[in-house]
Structures are given as C-alpha cells and as structure tokens.
Amino acid sequence: MSIIKVGDLEVEVVKKDIKNIHLGVYPPIGRVRLSAPASSDDEKIRLFIVSKIPWIRKNQRKFKDKERLTHPNFTSRESHYISGRRYLLEVDVNGMNKNQVTLAKNKIKLNIKEPYTSEKRREIFESWLRRNLRYRIEPILSKWEKLMSLHCSEWKIKKMKTKWGSCNEEAKRLWFNLELMKVDDSCLEYVIVHELAHLKHKHHNKHFFNTLSTFIPDWEHRKNILNQTLLVY
Numbered sequence: 001m002s003i004i005k006v007g008d009l010e011v012e013v014v015k016k017d018i019k020n021i022h023l024g025v026y027p028p029i030g031r032v033r034l035s036a037p038a039s040s041d042d043e044k045i046r047l048f049i050v051s052k053i054p055w056i057r058k059n060q061r062k063f064k065d066k067e068r069l070t071h072p073n074f075t076s077r078e079s080h081y082i083s084g085r086r087y088l089l090e091v092d093v094n095g096m097n098k099n100q101v102t103l104a105k106n107k108i109k110l111n112i113k114e115p116y117t118s119e120k121r122r123e124i125f126e127s128w129l130r131r132n133l134r135y136r137i138e139p140i141l142s143k144w145e146k147l148m149s150l151h152c153s154e155w156k157i158k159k160m161k162t163k164w165g166s167c168n169e170e171a172k173r174l175w176f177n178l179e180l181m182k183v184d185d186s187c188l189e190y191v192i193v194h195e196l197a198h199l200k201h202k203h204h205n206k207h208f209f210n211t212l213s214t215f216i217p218d219w220e221h222r223k224n225i226l227n228q229t230l231l232v233y
C-alpha cells in the first residue's frame with residue numbers, strides 16, 4: 001500500500017490484480033482508499049483522484065455529520081434534533097442569561113458563563129432537555145392513562161443505551177429515554193402507549209399488540225420512524 005497526497009487529502013492506494021479503479025470512503029472518519037490495476041501508474045491515479053474530489057468531500061462530510069451527531073461536543077454549529085426538527089447549536093459566552101438554553105427559529109442558544117468543558121456544556125444542555133421532555137410527556141401520559149384505564153405509580157426520565165422506554169410491571173413504574181427529546185410528539189406518544197400497554201401485558205405477545213393496535217392503529221409506522229433515529233449519548 002502507498003499513500004498519494006492531493007492537497008491535504010491522503011488516499012491509501014493498493015495496486016492489485018483487478019481491471020478497474022475502485023474508490024471508497026470509509027467510516028468513522030472518512031478514510032479514503034483506492035484500489036487500482038497493478039499496471040496503472042501513479043500519475044493516472046492522481047488524475048482520477050482529482051476528478052473525484054467533490055464526491056470524496058461529500059462522502060467525508062456525511063461521516064463527519066454522523067460523528068458529530070453521535071458524539072456531540074456541544075459547540076457552535078453542531079446539529080441537534082429537538083421534537084423531530086433539526087436545530088443548530090449556538091454557544092454564547094457573552095450574553096446576559098447565564099447557563100440557559102433557549103430555542104429560537106432553527107437555533108438552540110446555549111448561554112453559558114464561560115466556555116467550560118464539553119462535559120459542563122452537556123450537563124447544562126441535558127438538564128434543559130430533561131425539563132422539556134418532562135413537560136412534553138406529562139399531558140400525553142395523563143391523556144392515555146385515562147383513555148386506556150391504566151395508571152403508573154411513577155415515571156422517570158433516564159439515559160438508556162438501547163431502549164426508548166421500559167416498564168416495571170410489578171412496581172407500575174415507567175422509564176423514558178432522555179433521547180426521546182429528539183423525536184416528534186407522534187413517536188413520543190407511541191412509546192408512552194407502548195409502555196402503558198406493558199402494565200397490562202408484560203410480554204410482546206398477541207394480546208399486547210392487539211392493545212397497541214386498538215389505541216395506536218399506525219404504531220408500526222411510528223416505530224419505523226423511531227428506528228431511524230439514532231440512539232446516542
């Protein structure tokens with residue numbers, strides 16, 4: 001393997017017994033690899049790379065966006081999803097309102113006393129998320145408790161790695177993932193009804209899905225949208 005440099009772009013080049021040039025951009029950071037027929041000379045390969053630069057950059061950007069969504073630093077110009085909409089984060093260390101988060105049009109403004117560490121910015125951001133999610137869940141949950149004649153004894157918001165929600169049937173306790181702040185109300189409603197249904201049916205059996213379909217006929221559609229949402233943090 002050799003490296004061919006075009007400007008600041010580094011491409012790993014492997015020559016082998018193939019007919020055509022293959023070019024690929026790979027996660028997580030957008031590494032570029034090219035395989036070429038054994039006989040091709042470096043100048044020809046370089047010209048090929050130059051002709052593909054816009055395509056390479058486009059694909060590298062995709063990985064970078066995904067990387068920033070899954071590992072946010074809470075710095076300016078980062079994308080964050082709130083209620084199914086994309087917002088750009090704007091960190092302001094000079095504003096009047098300290099340690100506060102506000103939504104304005106397509107921006108989330110994070111006003112902080114000093115730049116802090118990314119951990120501190122995350123803490124401020126997440127306590128805002130938590131408060132807001134609580135406001136969103138409350139009315140939807142109480143509406144569906146009445147409609148389904150099912151009641152939980154308590155509910156909490158938690159960070160969970162693999163689930164949107166969970167239900168402890170014995171204690172009648174529901175947990176909701178903090179990440180639900182990202183999704184819109186129709187998906188949030190599906191998770192709430194799903195967990196409430198577990199108060200009646202512990203397992204994902206026929207009866208459970210019948211209950212779900214009775215109250216949320218399009219639950220599968222909502223579930224698909226949820227599945228496309230990244231579970232991160």
Ligand SMILES: [Zn+2]
Nearest residue numbers: 194195198204
């Ligand atoms: Zn379930």
